[in-house]
Amino acid sequence: MNTIFSALIAPMQQTRVDVFEEIFLVFLGLGTLVGIVVVSYTLYNAYKYRDTGDAGDDEDLPSVGELPTGGKGGKKLFLSFGISAVIVISLVIWTYGMLLYVEDPGDGDTAQEEALEVEVTGDSFAWFFEYDNGIEPSNLRVPAGERVWLQVTSGDVWHTFGIPDQRVKADAIPGEYDETWFEADEPGQYDIKCYELCGEYHTQMTGTVEVMEPEEFDQWMDDQLTMTFTLEDENEERVTEGYEMTLEHQETDFERSYTADDFENGSIEINDIEQGGEYNVTITPTNDQFEPVEEEFDMTGPVDETYTIETGAAEDEGNESDGSDGNESDSETESESESGDGGEN
Numbered sequence: 001m002n003t004i005f006s007a008l009i010a011p012m013q014q015t016r017v018d019v020f021e022e023i024f025l026v027f028l029g030l031g032t033l034v035g036i037v038v039v040s041y042t043l044y045n046a047y048k049y050r051d052t053g054d055a056g057d058d059e060d061l062p063s064v065g066e067l068p069t070g071g072k073g074g075k076k077l078f079l080s081f082g083i084s085a086v087i088v089i090s091l092v093i094w095t096y097g098m099l100l101y102v103e104d105p106g107d108g109d110t111a112q113e114e115a116l117e118v119e120v121t122g123d124s125f126a127w128f129f130e131y132d133n134g135i136e137p138s139n140l141r142v143p144a145g146e147r148v149w150l151q152v153t154s155g156d157v158w159h160t161f162g163i164p165d166q167r168v169k170a171d172a173i174p175g176e177y178d179e180t181w182f183e184a185d186e187p188g189q190y191d192i193k194c195y196e197l198c199g200e201y202h203t204q205m206t207g208t209v210e211v212m213e214p215e216e217f218d219q220w221m222d223d224q225l226t227m228t229f230t231l232e233d234e235n236e237e238r239v240t241e242g243y244e245m246t247l248e249h250q251e252t253d254f255e256r257s258y259t260a261d262d263f264e265n266g267s268i269e270i271n272d273i274e275q276g277g278e279y280n281v282t283i284t285p286t287n288d289q290f291e292p293v294e295e296e297f298d299m300t301g302p303v304d305e306t307y308t309i310e311t312g313a314a315e316d317e318g319n320e321s322d323g324s325d326g327n328e329s330d331s332e333t334e335s336e337s338e339s340g341d342g343g344e345n
């Protein structure tokens with residue numbers, strides 16, 4: 001039923017703005033037309049039956065208090081009721097169809113899966129965004145001319161997520177997901193507002209959607225999915241050889257290995273990543289010169305990590321000046337905490 005309506009009534013690839021504008025214009029047009037007919041007919045009759053002073057022999061003349069009989073066998077009454085009914089019923093069906101299209105634009109499940117999907121969470125008077133690839137930018141960015149699906153929820157109290165210029169409004173309720181979509185034709189910035197009185201800072205619960213040219217959006221997304229790793233020793237000198245790095249996604253099959261040759265002066269930029277989220281990094285020595293470094297991080301945007309490898313440079317120095325066992329264990333703890341700091345950065 002739903003899809004039949006959508007297919008019959010709403011042409012494909014209409015935006016919400018188009019749909020609501022069309023509904024508004026149709027109602028405005030028909031309302032104006034009905035208004036003109038009714039007012040003109042009233043004026044016509046008022047003129048036709050005006051008091052000319054010589055009343056009497058005109059049989060058609062109505063008198064005050066007389067109920068209309070419909071005349072000519074009720075034909076006129078039937079006609080006016082009939083036309084009104086046809087207009088009203090068509091409007092109801094058409095509008096219902098248009099609103100069903102807004103609920104579900106009927107582009108099939110596959111298309112929706114392929115479309116960009118963003119989870120929107122209202123929490124502590126702010127909006128948070130997470131793309132289906134795990135990226136969490138501070139502002140919502142979308143490509144122009146493409147349908148974007150939003151899964152709206154809340155982390156604390158009831159809010160309502162709205163982009164007035166795009167006719168988007170969805171309840172944000174803890175534990176529930178309200179699904180909605182929009183498609184912005186023109187690149188630009190659009191306001192985000194909260195439409196549920198949610199507390200003290202409700203009016204400040206705003207944001208901006210940035211609608212970008214599709215190529216610009218792709219470039220931005222590629223930048224979000226870029227990892228840079230730098231390997232340093234205890235003296236903050238770049239480490240250029242003697243290791244191998246493995247990168248592993250915690251939830252997917254993604255696994256990559258890089259040798260020291262893939263690094264440039266102890267640093268590597270990886271820009272063919274497609275999935276954000278939790279990753280494990282392991283840096284293993286190829287010649288037993290240091291303990292393997294194991295780190296993990298959560299990729300929600302561009303990643304830039306510096307890891308410290310205990311190459312033994314500092315340890316040797318320590319051993320030379322004061323070769324006691326106690327000092328050795330000291331330097332071990334020190335470099336462990338150093339590499340821990342690197343992971344958090």
Ligand SMILES: [Cu+2]
Nearest residue numbers: 159194198205
């Ligand atoms: Cu709110």
